[in-house]
Amino acid sequence: MDKLQIQGGAPLEGEVRISGAKNATLPILAGALLADDPVVVANVPHLKDVTTTVELLGRMGATVTIDERMRIEVDGSTVKECFAPYELVKTMRASILVLGPLIARFGRADISLPGGCAIGARPVNIHIAGLQAMGADITIEGGYIRARERCSRTRGHRPGELSDRHGRQNPGRRHG
Numbered sequence: 647m648d649k650l651q652i653q654g655g656a657p658l659e660g661e662v663r664i665s666g667a668k669n670a671t672l673p674i675l676a677g678a679l680l681a682d683d684p685v686v687v688a689n690v691p692h693l694k695d696v697t698t699t700v701e702l703l704g705r706m707g708a709t710v711t712i713d714e715r716m717r718i719e720v721d722g723s724t725v726k727e728c729f730a731p732y733e734l735v736k737t738m739r740a741s742i743l744v745l746g747p748l749i750a751r752f753g754r755a756d757i758s759l760p761g762g763c764a765i766g767a768r769p770v771n772i773h774i775a776g777l778q779a780m781g782a783d784i785t786i787e788g789g790y791i792r793a794r795e796r797c798s799r800t801r802g803h804r805p806g807e808l809s810d811r812h813g814r815q816n817p818g819r820r821h822g
Contacts (some may be wrong), residue, residue, distance in 0.1 A: 666689040668695055671696055672695060673740075675687060675718065675720060676743035678722050679703070679720075679748060679751055680722065680750060680751055684719050685719070687719075687720070688716075688718075695738050698735070698737065699738070700712065706728065706729070706744075707724050707726035708720055708721060708722050708725050725751075728755045732789060736758070738760060739760040745757050745773060746773070746777060749777060749795055753794065754794050755792075757790065759789050759790065777793060
């Protein structure tokens with residue numbers, strides 16, 4: 647189809663509810679792991695990656711509630727596990743986003759190498775390089791990224807060349 651032609655003549659009116667963006671929601675949900683108090687995210691899109699992220703946070707021990715309007719509350723103060731299993735994150739590339747917050751808050755993380763990306767393989771090396779530059783000790787073993795805090799610089803931020811959208815989001819800073 648080369649064009650879409652609409653004929654009418656009457657003005658359009660009404661209301662349309664626009665949902666939030668997945669690529670904004672996922673880093674915010676991961677970032678909730680850094681907060682000492684519950685974080686509320688509203689206008690969340692009802693998508694598989696969001697559902698998987700909520701399940702991942704819940705499995706880690708975060709208290710997560712969702713209301714009928716897709717308003718999500720995450721309490722990261724209850725997290726007990728710093729582990730993201732393959733069977734849960736295999737379909738979602740954005741699972742890498744919990745790596746930085748877990749290292750910053752708990753000093754450790756074991757995250758399965760992320761899976762599914764509809765536009766093809768995209769490496770996680772930018773995430774790893776950014777976190778290593780801040781002092782994290784990271785190895786990849788058996789399909790898992792194993793990260794440990796090596797020095798206090800992991801809790802800060804050193805700007806660098808980060809070309810991947812999620813890579814710019816991951817090496818963040820925990821304030822507090």
